[in-house]
Amino acid sequence: xxxxxxVGEIIAATGGRAEGLTGDSVCSLSIDSREIAPEGLFVAIxxxxxxxxxxxxxxxxxxxxxxxxxxxxxxxxxxRLIVVPDALExxxxxxxxxxxxxxxxxxxxxxxxxxxxTKEAIRAxxxxxxxxxxxxxxxxxxxxxPLTLARLPQTASFGVFEIGMNxxxxxxxxxxxxxxHIVVITTVAAAHLxxxxxxxxxxxxxxxxxxxxEPGGTxxxxxxxxxxxxxxxxxxxxxxxxxxxxxxxxNADWRIEAVEMGDAETVAHVRxxxxxxxxxxxxxxxxxVANxxxxxxVGELLGLPRAGxxxxxxxxxxxxGRGLALRLGPTERPLLLVDESYNANSASMVAALDVFSRExxxxxxxxxxxxxxxxLGTQAPALHRALKQAxxxxxxxxxxxxGPNMAELGxxxxxxxxxxxxxxxxxxxxxxxxxxxxxxxxxxxxxxGVRLSGLVRAIRTRFx
Numbered sequence: 001x002x003x004x005x006x007v008g009e010i011i012a013a014t015g016g017r018a019e020g021l022t023g024d025s026v027c028s029l030s031i032d033s034r035e036i037a038p039e040g041l042f043v044a045i046x047x048x049x050x051x052x053x054x055x056x057x058x059x060x061x062x063x064x065x066x067x068x069x070x071x072x073x074x075x076x077x078x079x080r081l082i083v084v085p086d087a088l089e090x091x092x093x094x095x096x097x098x099x100x101x102x103x104x105x106x107x108x109x110x111x112x113x114x115x116x117x118t119k120e121a122i123r124a125x126x127x128x129x130x131x132x133x134x135x136x137x138x139x140x141x142x143x144x145x146p147l148t149l150a151r152l153p154q155t156a157s158f159g160v161f162e163i164g165m166n167x168x169x170x171x172x173x174x175x176x177x178x179x180x181h182i183v184v185i186t187t188v189a190a191a192h193l194x195x196x197x198x199x200x201x202x203x204x205x206x207x208x209x210x211x212x213x214e215p216g217g218t219x220x221x222x223x224x225x226x227x228x229x230x231x232x233x234x235x236x237x238x239x240x241x242x243x244x245x246x247x248x249x250x251n252a253d254w255r256i257e258a259v260e261m262g263d264a265e266t267v268a269h270v271r272x273x274x275x276x277x278x279x280x281x282x283x284x285x286x287x288x289v290a291n292x293x294x295x296x297x298v299g300e301l302l303g304l305p306r307a308g309x310x311x312x313x314x315x316x317x318x319x320x321g322r323g324l325a326l327r328l329g330p331t332e333r334p335l336l337l338v339d340e341s342y343n344a345n346s347a348s349m350v351a352a353l354d355v356f357s358r359e360x361x362x363x364x365x366x367x368x369x370x371x372x373x374x375x376l377g378t379q380a381p382a383l384h385r386a387l388k389q390a391x392x393x394x395x396x397x398x399x400x401x402x403g404p405n406m407a408e409l410g411x412x413x414x415x416x417x418x419x420x421x422x423x424x425x426x427x428x429x430x431x432x433x434x435x436x437x438x439x440x441x442x443x444x445x446x447x448x449g450v451r452l453s454g455l456v457r458a459i460r461t462r463f464x
C-alpha cells in the first residue's frame with residue numbers, strides 16, 4: 001500500500017507530539033478500530049454514540065501504526081500516540097494539509113436528493129481519465145468530509161466530495177476545507193424540514209457550497225426544481241461567475257430532451273449548444289439520467305474526452321441502497337429486488353415510485369415496502385399523505401408500510417390497499433418475507449433511520 005503520510009508530516013500539520021512511535025509511514029486513515037489496515041492511523045474522534053478513545057488499544061492491537069488522540073484522553077490509553085489538543089480538529093488540520101499539497105481538480109456535490117449517486121457517477125467519469133479519490137458511502141458530514149480529504153493521495157488527479165447538511169451553516173465550514181473547483185447541486189426539495197422554515201431556506205443553505213468555490217470555479221446546477229432562481233441569486237452574491245445548468249428544463253444549458261427506458265437500460269438524448277449527445281445507461285429513472293448528465297457536464301468542464309465519459313456512464317450502476325436492482329434466485333423466474341433503503345424524502349420517493357411503476361414482475365406480483373421519510377417536521381403528515389397518487393401509479397399488488405408517519409399514507413390509501421403495517425423494520429420483516437416468492441418484484445424504500453436495510457439483507461439471504 002502506498003504511503004499517504006509520514007508521522008513527521010502529521011505532526012507538522014496538526015501541531016501534535018509523538019509518544020512511543022516506532023513506525024514512520026502511514027498508508028491509511030480510519031475512525032473505526034475494526035477497519036484498521038496495516039500501517040494505518042486511527043483517529044479517535046468522539047461521536048454521538050461512541051468515543052474513539054475507548055477503542056485505541058483495539059486499533060493498535062489490530063495493526064494501527066499510531067492513534068491520533070485528544071490531549072485530555074491521552075493518559076493511560078496506550079503507546080504509539082500522536083497527541084493533539086482535539087482529535088477531530090487534528091483531523092481537520094490534516095485535511096487542510098492534504099488540500100494544500102494536492103494538485104487534483106476537486107468537485108463537491110450537494111443536494112436534497114441524488115448526492116451519492118451523482119458523486120459516484122462523477123467518480124466513474126473521472127476515473128476513466130486518471131487517479132480519482134472520492135467519498136466512500138455517504139461520508140458527507142462534519143467528520144466524514146475531513147476524513148475523506150485527509151485520505152486524499154498526493155498523486156490523485158481528481159477528487160470528488162459529497163457534502164451534506166441538515167441545518168443551516170453546516171456546509172460552509174466543510175466546503176471551505178474542500179475548496180472545490182466545481183460544485184454541483186443536484187436538486188432542492190423538502191428534506192430536513194424540521195430544521196428549516198421553508199424549502200427556500202433549504203435552497204439557501206445548499207447554496208453555502210458556493211462559499212468555498214475556488215476563484216474561477218464553476219457551479220453546475222440542476223434546473224428541474226422551483227428554486228433555481230434562488231440558487232442563481234446566491235451564486236451571484238457569492239461572486240460565482242461561471243454557472244452551468246442541466247436537466248429537463250427547456251432553458252437548461254445541457255437539456256435532456258428524451259428518455260427511453262427499457263428492461264435493462266436507459267437511453268437518454270441530451271442537447272448542448274445544438275449538439276446531440278446520446279447516453280446509454282445501465283440505470284433506470286429520469287432522476288438517474290439527470291445524475292448521469294451532471295457527471296457528463298463535470299467531465300466536459302475538466303476537459304475529459306467525451307467518448308471516455310460516455311463509456312464510463314454506460315458501465316455505471318446504481319449504488320447499494322440507492323436503486324440497486326438485484327435478480328435473486330433462478331434465472332427463469334427470479335425475485336427482482338430494488339434496494340432504495342438508504343434514504344427518502346418527497347422528491348426521491350416520487351422518483352423511485354415512478355421507476356417502479358415501469359418495472360414488471362418476472363412472473364409474480366409487485367410489492368412495495370415504504371418506510372417513514374424522516375426529519376420533515378410539522379409537514380410530515382401532509383407529505384406522507386401526498387404520496388398516495390404516486391403509490392397508486394406504481395401498480396403494486398401488495399403494499400407494506402413501516403413507521404408512524406406512514407400511517408398517514410395508509411389512511412389515505414385505505415385499509416384494503418395496505419397488506420401490512422408495522423412501527424419498525426424488524427416487525428415488518430417476517431410479514432414481507434412470508435408474502436414473497438420467486439417471480440415477484442419488490443421495492444424497499446425509506447429513510448436510513450428506519451433501518452430497512454435489514455429487511456433487504458433478509459430478502460437477499462432467503463432468496464439469493
